[in-house]
Amino acid sequence: MLPEIVLLFSAFMVFLGGILLISTKNLMHSCIFLLMCLFGVAGVYASLGAEFLAVTQIIVYIGGIVILMLFAVMLTGGKEFISRLHKVLNLAPLMGDKSTYMKGSIVGLIIFGGLSAFFYQLLKVLPLKEQQVSDYKIIGHSLLTDNLLAFELSSFLLLGALIGAAIIAKPEKVSESKPTDI
Amino acid sequence: MSANETVIDHLLQFEFFQKISTAIGSQIGVSHIWVWYMVALILVAAVITGILAAVGGFGTYAERKISADIQGRFGPNRVGPYGLFQVIADGLKMIGKEDISPNESDKFLFYLAPFLCIFGVVATFAVLPFSAGLTLSKTNVGIYYVVAISSLVGLGIFIAGYASNSKWSLLGGMRGASQIISYEIPVTLSIMSILLLSGGLSFEDILANQTAWPAGWYIFHNPFTFIGFFVYFVSVLAETNRAPFDLPEAESELVSGYHTEYTGMRYGLFALAEYMEVFVVCGLAATLFLGGYHVPFDIGKGTIFGDILQIGTFFAKTLGLYYVVIWVRWTFPRLRVDHLMSICWKYLTPIALFNLLGVSVWILFFDGKSILDLFLSAISSGPVGH
Missing domain, CATH: 1.20.120.1200 (NADH-ubiquinone/plastoquinone oxidoreductase chain 6, subunit NuoJ)
Structure with missing residues (x-):
């Protein structure tokens, strides 16, 4: 309960x-x-x-x-940026329009209906009772055996993102070096 | 019921608790056991939170007494014997103060921030193993949960700094957020090296392989965990904003950092959250590295008396580390901001990664045996070679 x-x-x-x-x-x-x-x-x-x-x-x-x-x-x-953003948003076509809301809600309803129908089917098939074994051991085991390729590929993706972030955040070369303050 | 075993399951083993629960159940006519179960769980949780809030409150007293001792002063000694009631006086003063919020502040976030901080700390009590019985929930992801939920404290500090609409607060909040996020990495890596040895994420798994004697503690298991303990301890000092890493509230530069604009009990909640978080991280250090609640010879195992002994052991270890934390604060000067970051990223994180690798290699080569086991087996099989 x-x-x-x-x-x-x-x-x-x-x-x-x-x-x-x-x-x-x-x-x-x-x-x-x-x-x-x-x-x-x-x-x-x-x-x-x-x-x-x-x-x-x-x-x-x-x-x-x-x-x-x-x-x-x-x-x-600050505020200037936000007001500029609002101006841009108002200029953009179909933003905040009545028909936009209509289309948006219809698409939303279709997606929601489809997903709920799908999950309803899924829930009928899957047993919802929890397993007594600790689930993280199963996850770890399957990550390092059956799904090793996907695991390694995603780790490469993350490594690429890390290096990319470091390159973007690298400070421009300046003559005098000052201590950074946060 | 889920697979989780809670403290109530443990209490229900004892006869007098069963008697009480059936008596109360028949008195108020509650037929559903789960209502009583929930009420009992909430009561125990409230008691633990109350006791630990008192520990946090007396942390301020301990801090002032110990600092006075280190500096050759007396410290608080007017309110009650040895100034023990100073905490109550401080609390009453804080409750009585006017609740001020800055004019241009973001009121919603301003009022929310202290509660995020205190929630992040109190939520960790749910899995903290005080004894074999007194663990509110024995979930199988205990340590992982603590690492996750305590990130709310950093969020609270950041929100407090932003919402106050003050330059000091904003600087303090930014420093706090960047510091806490950075130092989470060496903390988590040191914890992971212990998890490799224990083979499970729950506190029960971590404590199962440790013994009451120092030889069986994980800190003396191999050289890498020995270094890992110090990496963990230095990093948690920074994560809880304790000196020498108290940059977010550096008095000499930022007035009072992220809680500059807070008055009365709202400030008190920040202070309380900090002291309770120090207790939590010291408790984690005691559990992960120093054998946790294990009592020598398992005296009174499975009885109420044994539980009390185990709670005493846990508190003794934790409060010992708490003393060290205060001692460090009054010994070392505060670091500079860029030094703080370079210590984290250039020293502690690589050392913690090296430790993780070292522990893995140790497990691979020595089959997870501790250095004492290897020494003993070398002695017993040594003369054969000659």
Whole structure:
């Protein structure tokens, strides 16, 4: 019974966080509501018995992505930038138009319907009872045996991203070197 | 029920607890066991949080007493015997203070930030192994969960710095976020080298291979874990913003850093979160490297008495490390910002990576045996060669 309560509470958190996320106009607040939403998703995973996935969700999305987003928002500039952004958004065709909202909601409904039909079929097939074995050992084993190629390829991708980030962030060559202050 | 075993499952083994639970259940007519289960879980969690909040509060007292001792002063000695009630006086003062928020601040984030900090710390108590019985949840991803959930503290510091709309706070918050994110890497790498030895992410797995005696602790398992302990300890000092790494709240440059604009109990929550986080990381160090709650000869194993002994062992080790943390603060001067970053990225991270590799090679070559095992087997089989 406890997992069901946690599941309902987490689902409510996802729903409320999602609604607040798109309805607020403040980007920083949006990030915080995104945090709430993602935390709810982690709660859903945990209540379904996938603890490793839940904690990975927290470590990747809350410890990484949300902090990265907050940094990115802070580095984008002040009020002038935002007003300029609004001007551009208003100029762009079909932004904030009535027909845009119509088309957007129709596409959203189709995607939602299709996905829910798919997951409904999936839920009927999959047994939802949790396994008693610790799931992270299975994940680790399959990563290093059956899915080794995919694992290595993604590690190459990440290495490339790391080197690329280092090259982009490399300071221009200047004559006098000053200590950086953060 | 999920596969998780909680503290209530442990308590239900004892007869008097069963009696109490059935008595209360029949009194209020609760037929569902899970309602009582949840209430009991919440009660135990509240008690643990209360006790650790008191530990955090007395941390401030300990800090002032120990610093006074180091500097040849008396420290707080007016309120109560030995100034012990200074904590209560401070708390009352903070609650009584006016709650001020800056005019142009982002009110929502400003009020949220201290709670993010305190939540990130209190949530780690859920898996902290005080004793074999008193562990709120024995989830099989314990240490991974602690590493993940404590990142909320850094987020809280960052949000506090941003929302205050003050230059000092913003600088402190930026420093705090970059420092905490950077120092998470050596901390996690040192923890990973221990996880290689234990072969599991839960605290039970980590403690299963350790013994009560120092020879069986992971810190003395091989040379790499010995170095790893110091890498871990230095890095957590930085991660909890303790001196000599307290750049986010450097008084001499930034007034008070990220909590400059906070008054009263909102400031108190930041201070409390910091002291409790120090306790948590010291507890983790005791569990990962120093044998955790193991009591010599397993005295009273499986009884309430044994649990109390184990809690005492855990607290003794943790508070010993807590003393070292305070001692370090009043001994070393604060680092410069760029030195802080170069220590993390140029020294601690490579050393931690080397340790990880070293532990893996050790496991491969010596079959996961500790240095003492190898020594003993060398002695016993030594004369054969001659």
